[in-house]
Amino acid sequence: MRILVIGSGGREHALTWKITQSELVDKLFCAPGNGGISQVAECVDIKADNIPQLLDFARREKIDLTVVGPEAALAAGLSDEFTKYGLKVFGPLKLAAKLEGSKVFAKELMAKYNVPTADFRVFDNPGEAIRYIEKIGAPCVVKADGLAQGKGVVVAQTVDEAKKAVSAMMQEKIFGTAGNKVIIEECLQGQEASILVFTDSKEIIPLVSSQDHKRVFDNDQGANTGGMGAYSPAPVVTPGLFKEIMEKVIYRTVDGLVREGIIYKGVLYAGIMLTKEGPKALEFNVRFGDPETQAILPRLKSDLLQVMLATSDDKLNKFSKTGVLDWETRACVCVVCAAGGYPGSYEKAKVISGLEEAAQLKDLVVFHAGTKKSAAKYLTNGGRVLGVTGLGNTIKEAIEKTYQAVGKISFEGMHYRRDIGRKAVVSS
Ligand code: AMP
Numbered sequence: 001m002r003i004l005v006i007g008s009g010g011r012e013h014a015l016t017w018k019i020t021q022s023e024l025v026d027k028l029f030c031a032p033g034n035g036g037i038s039q040v041a042e043c044v045d046i047k048a049d050n051i052p053q054l055l056d057f058a059r060r061e062k063i064d065l066t067v068v069g070p071e072a073a074l075a076a077g078l079s080d081e082f083t084k085y086g087l088k089v090f091g092p093l094k095l096a097a098k099l100e101g102s103k104v105f106a107k108e109l110m111a112k113y114n115v116p117t118a119d120f121r122v123f124d125n126p127g128e129a130i131r132y133i134e135k136i137g138a139p140c141v142v143k144a145d146g147l148a149q150g151k152g153v154v155v156a157q158t159v160d161e162a163k164k165a166v167s168a169m170m171q172e173k174i175f176g177t178a179g180n181k182v183i184i185e186e187c188l189q190g191q192e193a194s195i196l197v198f199t200d201s202k203e204i205i206p207l208v209s210s211q212d213h214k215r216v217f218d219n220d221q222g223a224n225t226g227g228m229g230a231y232s233p234a235p236v237v238t239p240g241l242f243k244e245i246m247e248k249v250i251y252r253t254v255d256g257l258v259r260e261g262i263i264y265k266g267v268l269y270a271g272i273m274l275t276k277e278g279p280k281a282l283e284f285n286v287r288f289g290d291p292e293t294q295a296i297l298p299r300l301k302s303d304l305l306q307v308m309l310a311t312s313d314d315k316l317n318k319f320s321k322t323g324v325l326d327w328e329t330r331a332c333v334c335v336v337c338a339a340g341g342y343p344g345s346y347e348k349a350k351v352i353s354g355l356e357e358a359a360q361l362k363d364l365v366v367f368h369a370g371t372k373k374s375a376a377k378y379l380t381n382g383g384r385v386l387g388v389t390g391l392g393n394t395i396k397e398a399i400e401k402t403y404q405a406v407g408k409i410s411f412e413g414m415h416y417r418r419d420i421g422r423k424a425v426v427s428s
């Protein structure tokens, strides 16, 4: 089969790395890909959101399955366009992608179908939003309705901070039309976990649990990032909690969509806060998580491509009869090595050293997020540069293995968190 993966981050390196292990693959492309991805796939210079060019390429190259990494193209209707031309896609249609593309849509769906989530109100008028914040006080959470590259959520500790967020989103329009509406919601407390499932809306097959680390510095300090590391499993999600999340969040959401006439096909990602009153959904993503995917896929023993094909072909029920997903019991940890200054401004084109030494370690893989190949060298080419990923019999062992590999890698300005996975050691 001829497969195209869309995207250029660590998630897409993990996806291509795993897909290439399938015996069904004859040829693997990635658009646009990165330095590391070029080791396992042919990179094609088309941006991940350029739907017309991606469509042309897929038609010309007779692609059998296109796997979409990032959300923007899904929200803009990539799957709808491809489907029109008879091309198979792994990723939901535009209407279903609204679950991530519009937080108002997601929250209203959750309210209607009794999915536990933070109490909220929707506003399309900044004055009313500000009066509401004055009434409920802080802390509270302000969310832009639309896509804002992961920056559209402000967990405000003071009334002033919340009001500023409203005016930045609704009046200064820092996220453009994504801020036409905002949600003000209750601030939840607890540990977070990511639960991902494959679904074709008839069948749901869960992946293993994982946890991201959003803040830039150790002990969850500093600015929010795209994710500084992840681990799987998240022991805080006990089997009982997993079942509760599946029943109250995942099934109710997928069934709710079906009742609204919306068929969801692809991977569905629920961000969950484990509160004292039980698990509550924070958000949905209509794609794999980054960096969760890097910590999840090395644990998957089954053929990823087969499950993706079954999802796209509405045959997940048959797939689950022949064998649900087979997982490593070992734990996996991914530590992100970031460019100096990230998540603020940073420089590119720094030479990365130590990649070969790190790769020689057993049960260790270095996923590239922002790199570029230049002759025999890899150069930095983004904020998140690498996702160093290791397996171990326990989380503790996986942590030690991964940091041993991180210690071999360097580039000017490199920084990383030193506490990835620590919460799992404390709670296991
Ligand atoms: P989202 O983009 O909705 O995942 O939000 C990004 C991050 O904001 C989440 O991972 C949480 O850490 C935080 N967050 C979102 N909603 C809430 C909430 N209601 N209470 C507390 N934290 C939240």
Ligand code: GLY
Binding pocket: 212, 226, 227, 285, 288, 289, 290, 291, 292
């Ligand atoms: N790790 C968070 C995300 O992929 O949105």
